[in-house]
Amino acid sequence: EAGVAQSPRYKIIEKRQSVAFWCNPISGHATLYWYQQILGQGPKLLIQFQNNGVVDDSQLPKDRFSAERLKGVDSTLKIQPAKLEDSAVYLCASSSPGQYNEQFFGPGTRLTVL
Amino acid sequence: GNSVTQMEGPVTLSEEAFLTINCTYTATGYPSLFWYVQYPGEGLQLLLKATKADDKGSNKGFEATYRKETTSFHLEKGSVQVSDSAVYFCALSDVGGGFKTIFGAGTRLFVKA
Numbered sequence: 001e002a003g004v005a006q007s008p009r010y011k012i013i014e015k016r017q018s019v020a021f022w023c024n025p026i027s028g029h030a031t032l033y034w035y036q037q038i039l040g041q042g043p044k045l046l047i048q049f050q051n052n053g054v055v056d057d058s059q060l061p062k063d064r065f066s067a068e069r070l071k072g073v074d075s076t077l078k079i080q081p082a083k084l085e086d087s088a089v090y091l092c093a094s095s096s097p098g099q100y101n102e103q104f105f106g107p108g109t110r111l112t113v114l
Numbered sequence: 115g116n117s118v119t120q121m122e123g124p125v126t127l128s129e130e131a132f133l134t135i136n137c138t139y140t141a142t143g144y145p146s147l148f149w150y151v152q153y154p155g156e157g158l159q160l161l162l163k164a165t166k167a168d169d170k171g172s173n174k175g176f177e178a179t180y181r182k183e184t185t186s187f188h189l190e191k192g193s194v195q196v197s198d199s200a201v202y203f204c205a206l207s208d209v210g211g212g213f214k215t216i217f218g219a220g221t222r223l224f225v226k227a
Contacts, residue, residue, distance in 0.1 A: 006157075033215075040220075042118075042205075042217030042219050043217050045215070048214070091158065093157075093158075102163060103215060104160075105150075105159065106157050107155070107156055
């Protein structure tokens with residue numbers, strides 16, 4: 001079974017530029033999550049999708065971050081414009097119902113904002 | 115609100131030493147509890163889980179028991195290996211929190227040969 005795929009693995013941009021990350025969840029997983037993991041901290045949920053609907057985006061900085069999950073499969077997370085404090089690893093995870101919310105994570109995208 | 119507190123690292127041990135990483139939680143309901151592990155350059159992966167009080171989760175020689183009376187879920191391993199060097203995250207998911215998973219800050223483990 002293929003795992004959660006993410007791209008790119010690394011990205012370096014300057015502040016005020018825009019950037020987009022892509023995630024392909026495990027086939028059949030209805031729930032998709034985007035997390036921000038700042039160095040030395042645990043992952044923080046940015047947004048959670050159930051199929052193509054948003055379940056929770058309470059911690060998403062909506063003035064600069066956006067996310068979509070077209071057709072309930074792949075998802076894209078965008079930052080525009082980026083700030084220095086956005087430097088972090090962005091993790092995508094997916095889960096399916098009935099697994100006590102066990103989540104399967106992708107390798108992450110490490111973003112550096114200069 | 116729900117929260118997870120785990121011991122600060124880094125923890126440095128010699129091979130074959132006994133490992134304990136403490137984790138306590140605060141939750142409004144009856145959460146499921148998890149330990150995730152993150153190896154260098156990789157995403158998180160589930161190590162073990164427990165879904166109700168007194169359950170013991172185990173995997174790869176690691177164990178953790180869900181203690182409702184002390185709101186704890188400490189991770190233990192009797193004999194660590196160099197390959198266990200990683201960051202370990204305690205986490206909870208609770209219906210009272212909309213099943214959102216809350217992670218602790220992580221504890222980095224270094225195992226020396």
